[in-house]
Amino acid sequence: MKTNNILLHTCCAPCLVYVHEKLDEMNVSFDTYFYNPNIHPIKEHAKRLSTLRDYTSMYNLSLIENDEFLQEKWENGFKCEDCYKIRLDKAAQYAKLNDYKAFSTTLLVSIYQNHDLIINICNELEIKYDIEFMYHDFREGYRKGQNKARELGLYRQKYCGCINSYNSSNFKEKINWD
Template sequence: MSNIQAEKILLHTCCGPCAEYPVQELLAADYAPTLYYFNPNIQPQVEWQRRYESLQKFSEITDLPLIAEGSSETGRWLEIESSGIDRCRYCYETRLEKAAQFAHSHGFPVFTTTLLVSPYQQRDLIIEAGRKLAAKYGLEFLAADWRPGYRQGQQMAREHGLYRQRYCGCIISLGESSFKDKIKKEHDQLIRSLDKAKNS
Protein backbone atom coordinates (compact mmCIF):
# COMPACT_ATOMS: atom_id res chain seq x y z
CA MET A 1 0.00 0.00 0.00
CA SER A 2 1.22 3.53 -0.79
CA ASN A 3 2.20 5.88 2.05
CA ILE A 4 1.31 8.94 -0.01
CA GLN A 5 -1.82 10.74 1.16
CA ALA A 6 -4.39 10.44 -1.63
CA GLU A 7 -5.36 13.78 -3.14
CA LYS A 8 -9.06 14.51 -3.51
CA ILE A 9 -10.16 14.94 -7.10
CA LEU A 10 -13.61 15.63 -8.50
CA LEU A 11 -14.15 13.48 -11.56
CA HIS A 12 -16.89 14.84 -13.76
CA THR A 13 -18.36 11.60 -15.09
CA CYS A 14 -20.43 11.27 -18.25
CA CYS A 15 -21.26 7.57 -17.77
CA GLY A 16 -20.07 4.34 -16.15
CA PRO A 17 -18.13 2.90 -19.10
CA CYS A 18 -16.10 6.08 -19.62
CA ALA A 19 -15.27 6.14 -15.90
CA GLU A 20 -13.60 2.71 -15.93
CA TYR A 21 -10.16 3.54 -17.29
CA PRO A 22 -9.77 7.05 -15.79
CA VAL A 23 -10.66 5.73 -12.32
CA GLN A 24 -8.13 2.92 -12.65
CA GLU A 25 -5.46 5.47 -13.62
CA LEU A 26 -6.39 7.99 -10.94
CA LEU A 27 -6.30 5.37 -8.20
CA ALA A 28 -2.92 4.16 -9.46
CA ALA A 29 -1.68 7.76 -9.24
CA ASP A 30 -2.86 8.03 -5.60
CA TYR A 31 -5.86 10.23 -6.21
CA ALA A 32 -9.10 9.77 -4.28
CA PRO A 33 -11.80 10.35 -6.91
CA THR A 34 -15.38 11.41 -6.26
CA LEU A 35 -17.70 10.75 -9.20
CA TYR A 36 -19.78 13.75 -10.22
CA TYR A 37 -22.70 13.23 -12.59
CA PHE A 38 -24.00 16.46 -14.09
CA ASN A 39 -25.07 15.87 -17.68
CA PRO A 40 -28.18 17.80 -18.82
CA ASN A 41 -27.04 16.99 -22.37
CA ILE A 42 -28.07 13.36 -21.90
CA GLN A 43 -31.49 13.23 -23.46
CA PRO A 44 -34.24 12.24 -23.15
CA GLN A 45 -34.68 11.87 -19.38
CA VAL A 46 -35.10 8.10 -19.64
CA GLU A 47 -31.59 7.90 -21.12
CA TRP A 48 -30.21 10.24 -18.43
CA GLN A 49 -31.64 7.85 -15.84
CA ARG A 50 -30.31 4.78 -17.64
CA ARG A 51 -26.75 6.12 -17.72
CA TYR A 52 -27.04 7.30 -14.13
CA GLU A 53 -28.12 3.85 -12.95
CA SER A 54 -25.19 2.30 -14.77
CA LEU A 55 -22.89 4.75 -13.00
CA GLN A 56 -24.48 3.90 -9.65
CA LYS A 57 -23.57 0.29 -10.31
CA PHE A 58 -19.99 1.33 -11.09
CA SER A 59 -19.87 3.39 -7.90
CA GLU A 60 -20.94 0.33 -5.90
CA ILE A 61 -18.38 -1.90 -7.62
CA THR A 62 -15.52 0.54 -6.99
CA ASP A 63 -16.80 1.82 -3.63
CA LEU A 64 -16.35 5.41 -4.78
CA PRO A 65 -18.67 8.25 -3.74
CA LEU A 66 -21.13 9.45 -6.37
CA ILE A 67 -22.88 12.82 -6.49
CA ALA A 68 -25.58 13.57 -9.07
CA GLU A 69 -27.09 16.94 -9.86
CA GLY A 70 -29.59 18.26 -12.39
CA SER A 71 -31.56 16.32 -14.97
CA SER A 72 -32.01 16.05 -18.72
CA GLU A 73 -32.61 19.38 -20.55
CA THR A 74 -33.64 18.70 -24.14
CA GLY A 75 -35.23 22.13 -24.71
CA ARG A 76 -32.06 24.01 -23.82
CA TRP A 77 -29.97 22.00 -26.32
CA LEU A 78 -32.51 22.49 -29.10
CA GLU A 79 -32.45 26.26 -28.46
CA ILE A 80 -28.63 26.30 -28.61
CA GLU A 81 -28.64 24.32 -31.84
CA SER A 82 -31.12 26.68 -33.49
CA SER A 83 -29.23 29.78 -32.27
CA GLY A 84 -26.12 28.80 -34.22
CA ILE A 85 -23.88 28.48 -31.13
CA ASP A 86 -21.37 25.61 -31.26
CA ARG A 87 -23.42 23.13 -29.23
CA CYS A 88 -20.50 20.86 -28.26
CA ARG A 89 -18.44 23.78 -26.94
CA TYR A 90 -21.51 24.92 -25.00
CA CYS A 91 -22.04 21.37 -23.74
CA TYR A 92 -18.48 20.99 -22.41
CA GLU A 93 -18.47 24.45 -20.82
CA THR A 94 -21.85 23.94 -19.16
CA ARG A 95 -20.98 20.61 -17.62
CA LEU A 96 -17.46 21.54 -16.57
CA GLU A 97 -18.57 24.86 -15.07
CA LYS A 98 -20.95 23.05 -12.76
CA ALA A 99 -18.21 20.58 -11.82
CA ALA A 100 -15.75 23.43 -11.15
CA GLN A 101 -18.30 25.21 -8.98
CA PHE A 102 -18.90 22.03 -7.01
CA ALA A 103 -15.17 21.38 -6.62
CA HIS A 104 -14.59 24.94 -5.48
CA SER A 105 -17.35 24.90 -2.86
CA HIS A 106 -16.58 21.40 -1.55
CA GLY A 107 -12.81 21.59 -1.07
CA PHE A 108 -11.57 19.70 -4.14
CA PRO A 109 -8.28 21.27 -5.31
CA VAL A 110 -8.35 19.39 -8.63
CA PHE A 111 -11.05 18.42 -11.10
CA THR A 112 -11.16 16.62 -14.41
CA THR A 113 -13.58 14.74 -16.66
CA THR A 114 -14.07 11.27 -18.08
CA LEU A 115 -14.71 12.96 -21.44
CA LEU A 116 -10.91 12.87 -21.82
CA VAL A 117 -10.99 9.11 -22.36
CA SER A 118 -13.09 9.27 -25.49
CA PRO A 119 -11.52 9.49 -28.94
CA TYR A 120 -14.95 10.67 -30.15
CA GLN A 121 -14.97 13.88 -28.08
CA GLN A 122 -13.30 17.18 -28.99
CA ARG A 123 -10.31 17.07 -26.67
CA ASP A 124 -9.05 20.59 -27.50
CA LEU A 125 -12.37 22.18 -26.58
CA ILE A 126 -12.60 20.16 -23.36
CA ILE A 127 -9.12 21.19 -22.25
CA GLU A 128 -9.70 24.81 -23.17
CA ALA A 129 -12.90 24.86 -21.09
CA GLY A 130 -11.29 22.99 -18.18
CA ARG A 131 -8.31 25.33 -17.98
CA LYS A 132 -10.44 28.45 -18.27
CA LEU A 133 -12.70 27.25 -15.45
CA ALA A 134 -9.76 26.16 -13.30
CA ALA A 135 -8.40 29.72 -13.49
CA LYS A 136 -11.83 31.19 -12.74
CA TYR A 137 -12.39 29.04 -9.63
CA GLY A 138 -8.79 28.75 -8.35
CA LEU A 139 -8.48 25.03 -9.13
CA GLU A 140 -6.23 22.71 -11.06
CA PHE A 141 -7.65 20.98 -14.13
CA LEU A 142 -6.04 17.60 -14.77
CA ALA A 143 -5.74 17.44 -18.57
CA ALA A 144 -4.97 13.72 -18.74
CA ASP A 145 -4.87 11.88 -22.03
CA TRP A 146 -6.70 8.63 -21.31
CA ARG A 147 -7.62 7.92 -24.92
CA PRO A 148 -5.12 5.02 -25.28
CA GLY A 149 -7.16 3.21 -22.58
CA TYR A 150 -10.55 3.74 -24.19
CA ARG A 151 -10.95 0.19 -25.51
CA GLN A 152 -9.66 -1.31 -22.28
CA GLY A 153 -12.21 0.75 -20.36
CA GLN A 154 -15.03 -0.42 -22.63
CA GLN A 155 -13.95 -4.03 -22.07
CA MET A 156 -13.92 -3.48 -18.30
CA ALA A 157 -17.45 -2.06 -18.57
CA ARG A 158 -18.55 -5.16 -20.49
CA GLU A 159 -17.12 -7.37 -17.75
CA HIS A 160 -18.91 -5.30 -15.09
CA GLY A 161 -22.18 -5.58 -17.02
CA LEU A 162 -22.57 -1.81 -17.43
CA TYR A 163 -24.94 -0.34 -19.99
CA ARG A 164 -22.92 1.02 -22.96
CA GLN A 165 -24.73 3.68 -24.97
CA ARG A 166 -24.56 4.11 -28.75
CA TYR A 167 -24.89 7.87 -29.09
CA CYS A 168 -23.16 10.84 -27.52
CA GLY A 169 -26.05 12.21 -25.49
CA CYS A 170 -28.10 15.11 -26.83
CA ILE A 171 -31.25 14.60 -28.84
CA ILE A 172 -29.45 15.96 -31.93
CA SER A 173 -26.76 13.28 -31.65
CA LEU A 174 -29.49 10.67 -31.18
CA GLY A 175 -31.05 11.84 -34.44
CA GLU A 176 -27.67 11.43 -36.15
CA SER A 177 -27.09 7.90 -34.83
CA SER A 178 -27.47 5.00 -37.22
CA PHE A 179 -29.03 3.09 -34.29
CA LYS A 180 -31.67 5.76 -33.65
CA ASP A 181 -34.72 3.61 -34.43
CA LYS A 182 -33.56 0.82 -32.16
CA ILE A 183 -32.65 3.26 -29.38
CA LYS A 184 -36.00 5.05 -29.60
CA LYS A 185 -37.77 1.70 -29.32
CA GLU A 186 -35.71 0.91 -26.21
CA HIS A 187 -36.67 4.29 -24.74
CA ASP A 188 -40.35 3.63 -25.41
CA GLN A 189 -40.09 0.24 -23.76
CA LEU A 190 -38.35 1.72 -20.71
CA ILE A 191 -40.99 4.44 -20.39
CA ARG A 192 -43.77 1.85 -20.66
CA SER A 193 -42.23 -0.35 -17.98
CA LEU A 194 -41.71 2.65 -15.67
CA ASP A 195 -45.37 3.67 -16.15
CA LYS A 196 -46.47 0.11 -15.47
CA ALA A 197 -44.41 -0.05 -12.28
CA LYS A 198 -45.89 3.32 -11.16
CA ASN A 199 -49.46 2.17 -11.75
CA SER A 200 -49.16 -1.29 -10.23
Protein backbone atom coordinates (compact mmCIF):
# COMPACT_ATOMS: atom_id res chain seq x y z
CA MET A 1 0.00 0.00 0.00
CA LYS A 2 1.25 3.48 -0.87
CA THR A 3 1.65 6.07 1.86
CA ASN A 4 2.03 9.83 2.12
CA ASN A 5 -0.25 11.44 -0.40
CA ILE A 6 1.62 14.53 -1.56
CA LEU A 7 0.80 17.35 -3.93
CA LEU A 8 3.55 17.53 -6.50
CA HIS A 9 3.92 20.90 -8.16
CA THR A 10 4.84 19.90 -11.71
CA CYS A 11 6.61 22.26 -14.07
CA CYS A 12 6.49 20.00 -17.14
CA ALA A 13 6.28 16.37 -18.26
CA PRO A 14 10.01 15.79 -18.93
CA CYS A 15 10.89 16.86 -15.38
CA LEU A 16 8.13 14.67 -14.00
CA VAL A 17 9.50 11.49 -15.58
CA TYR A 18 12.29 10.78 -13.09
CA VAL A 19 10.40 12.22 -10.09
CA HIS A 20 7.51 9.87 -10.91
CA GLU A 21 9.87 6.91 -11.08
CA LYS A 22 11.58 7.82 -7.80
CA LEU A 23 8.37 8.47 -5.87
CA ASP A 24 7.02 5.11 -7.04
CA GLU A 25 10.22 3.49 -5.82
CA MET A 26 9.82 5.32 -2.47
CA ASN A 27 6.21 4.14 -2.32
CA VAL A 28 4.94 7.71 -2.10
CA SER A 29 1.62 8.48 -3.77
CA PHE A 30 1.11 11.88 -5.34
CA ASP A 31 -1.15 14.09 -7.41
CA THR A 32 0.42 16.38 -9.98
CA TYR A 33 -0.39 20.07 -9.85
CA PHE A 34 0.28 22.30 -12.85
CA TYR A 35 0.58 25.97 -12.00
CA ASN A 36 3.17 27.68 -14.18
CA PRO A 37 2.06 31.17 -15.24
CA ASN A 38 5.72 31.85 -16.01
CA ILE A 39 5.58 29.90 -19.27
CA HIS A 40 5.37 32.28 -22.24
CA PRO A 41 4.20 32.81 -24.87
CA ILE A 42 0.75 31.26 -24.63
CA LYS A 43 1.49 28.63 -27.30
CA GLU A 44 4.37 27.30 -25.24
CA HIS A 45 2.22 27.29 -22.11
CA ALA A 46 -0.43 25.26 -23.94
CA LYS A 47 2.18 22.90 -25.39
CA ARG A 48 3.77 22.08 -22.03
CA LEU A 49 0.38 21.59 -20.41
CA SER A 50 -0.87 19.32 -23.20
CA THR A 51 2.34 17.27 -23.02
CA LEU A 52 1.78 16.87 -19.30
CA ARG A 53 -1.82 15.82 -19.93
CA ASP A 54 -0.57 13.16 -22.36
CA TYR A 55 2.02 11.85 -19.90
CA THR A 56 -0.32 11.75 -16.89
CA SER A 57 -3.03 9.97 -18.84
CA MET A 58 -0.46 7.49 -20.19
CA TYR A 59 0.41 6.50 -16.60
CA ASN A 60 -3.01 7.07 -15.06
CA LEU A 61 -1.75 9.85 -12.76
CA SER A 62 -4.05 12.51 -11.45
CA LEU A 63 -3.48 16.03 -12.77
CA ILE A 64 -4.84 19.19 -11.18
CA GLU A 65 -4.64 22.16 -13.51
CA ASN A 66 -4.47 25.85 -12.83
CA ASP A 67 -3.91 27.37 -16.25
CA GLU A 68 -3.42 30.98 -15.19
CA PHE A 69 -1.12 32.74 -17.65
CA LEU A 70 0.78 35.83 -16.48
CA GLN A 71 3.26 37.43 -18.83
CA GLU A 72 3.11 41.02 -17.61
CA LYS A 73 4.66 40.29 -14.22
CA TRP A 74 7.79 38.86 -15.86
CA GLU A 75 7.95 41.66 -18.42
CA ASN A 76 7.88 44.04 -15.47
CA GLY A 77 10.93 42.55 -13.81
CA PHE A 78 10.01 39.26 -12.12
CA LYS A 79 13.18 37.34 -11.29
CA CYS A 80 13.71 33.60 -10.68
CA GLU A 81 13.08 34.03 -6.96
CA ASP A 82 9.68 35.67 -7.63
CA CYS A 83 8.97 32.98 -10.19
CA TYR A 84 9.60 30.13 -7.75
CA LYS A 85 7.66 31.89 -5.02
CA ILE A 86 4.48 32.57 -6.99
CA ARG A 87 4.27 28.95 -8.18
CA LEU A 88 5.26 27.19 -4.99
CA ASP A 89 3.10 29.42 -2.80
CA LYS A 90 0.05 28.44 -4.82
CA ALA A 91 0.98 24.75 -4.58
CA ALA A 92 1.57 24.82 -0.82
CA GLN A 93 -1.68 26.70 -0.27
CA TYR A 94 -3.63 24.24 -2.42
CA ALA A 95 -2.06 21.30 -0.59
CA LYS A 96 -3.03 22.71 2.78
CA LEU A 97 -6.59 23.54 1.75
CA ASN A 98 -7.08 20.09 0.28
CA ASP A 99 -5.65 18.02 3.12
CA TYR A 100 -2.51 16.72 1.50
CA LYS A 101 0.13 15.41 3.84
CA ALA A 102 2.89 17.39 2.14
CA PHE A 103 3.89 19.25 -1.00
CA SER A 104 6.92 19.04 -3.25
CA THR A 105 8.02 20.11 -6.72
CA THR A 106 9.57 18.70 -9.87
CA LEU A 107 11.77 21.80 -9.95
CA LEU A 108 14.02 19.80 -7.60
CA VAL A 109 15.05 17.50 -10.46
CA SER A 110 16.54 20.20 -12.64
CA ILE A 111 20.27 20.78 -12.71
CA TYR A 112 19.56 24.21 -14.21
CA GLN A 113 17.37 25.62 -11.42
CA ASN A 114 18.60 27.23 -8.20
CA HIS A 115 18.13 24.21 -5.96
CA ASP A 116 19.06 25.89 -2.68
CA LEU A 117 16.76 28.84 -3.34
CA ILE A 118 13.87 26.46 -4.03
CA ILE A 119 14.54 24.65 -0.75
CA ASN A 120 14.61 27.94 1.19
CA ILE A 121 11.33 29.07 -0.32
CA CYS A 122 9.67 25.74 0.39
CA ASN A 123 10.92 25.78 3.97
CA GLU A 124 9.30 29.20 4.43
CA LEU A 125 6.06 27.95 2.88
CA GLU A 126 6.11 24.95 5.18
CA ILE A 127 5.82 27.38 8.10
CA LYS A 128 3.46 29.83 6.36
CA TYR A 129 0.85 27.18 5.56
CA ASP A 130 1.69 24.66 8.27
CA ILE A 131 2.21 21.87 5.75
CA GLU A 132 5.19 19.57 5.33
CA PHE A 133 7.62 20.13 2.47
CA MET A 134 8.77 16.76 1.14
CA TYR A 135 12.37 17.19 0.05
CA HIS A 136 14.44 14.85 -2.08
CA ASP A 137 17.40 15.72 -4.27
CA PHE A 138 15.97 14.35 -7.52
CA ARG A 139 18.90 15.76 -9.54
CA GLU A 140 20.52 12.31 -9.26
CA GLY A 141 18.10 11.22 -12.01
CA TYR A 142 17.97 14.29 -14.20
CA ARG A 143 19.73 12.72 -17.20
CA LYS A 144 17.90 9.44 -16.83
CA GLY A 145 14.55 11.25 -16.83
CA GLN A 146 15.42 13.39 -19.81
CA ASN A 147 16.58 10.33 -21.77
CA LYS A 148 13.35 8.52 -21.01
CA ALA A 149 11.34 11.62 -21.99
CA ARG A 150 13.16 11.55 -25.34
CA GLU A 151 12.42 7.86 -25.81
CA LEU A 152 8.74 8.49 -25.06
CA GLY A 153 8.70 11.25 -27.67
CA LEU A 154 7.64 13.93 -25.17
CA TYR A 155 7.95 17.56 -26.19
CA ARG A 156 11.14 18.87 -24.56
CA GLN A 157 11.30 22.63 -24.26
CA LYS A 158 14.23 24.69 -25.46
CA TYR A 159 14.18 27.34 -22.71
CA CYS A 160 13.27 27.66 -19.05
CA GLY A 161 9.87 29.30 -19.50
CA CYS A 162 9.46 33.05 -19.06
CA ILE A 163 9.47 35.59 -21.85
CA ASN A 164 12.97 36.71 -20.85
CA SER A 165 14.37 33.20 -21.10
CA TYR A 166 12.58 32.78 -24.43
CA ASN A 167 14.08 36.00 -25.79
CA SER A 168 17.57 34.99 -24.77
CA SER A 169 17.31 31.40 -26.02
CA ASN A 170 19.68 30.30 -28.77
CA PHE A 171 17.25 27.59 -29.80
CA LYS A 172 14.16 29.62 -30.69
CA GLU A 173 14.21 28.30 -34.24
CA LYS A 174 13.94 24.73 -32.94
CA ILE A 175 10.69 25.33 -31.05
CA ASN A 176 7.86 23.13 -32.23
CA TRP A 177 4.39 24.41 -31.30
CA ASP A 178 2.46 22.17 -33.72
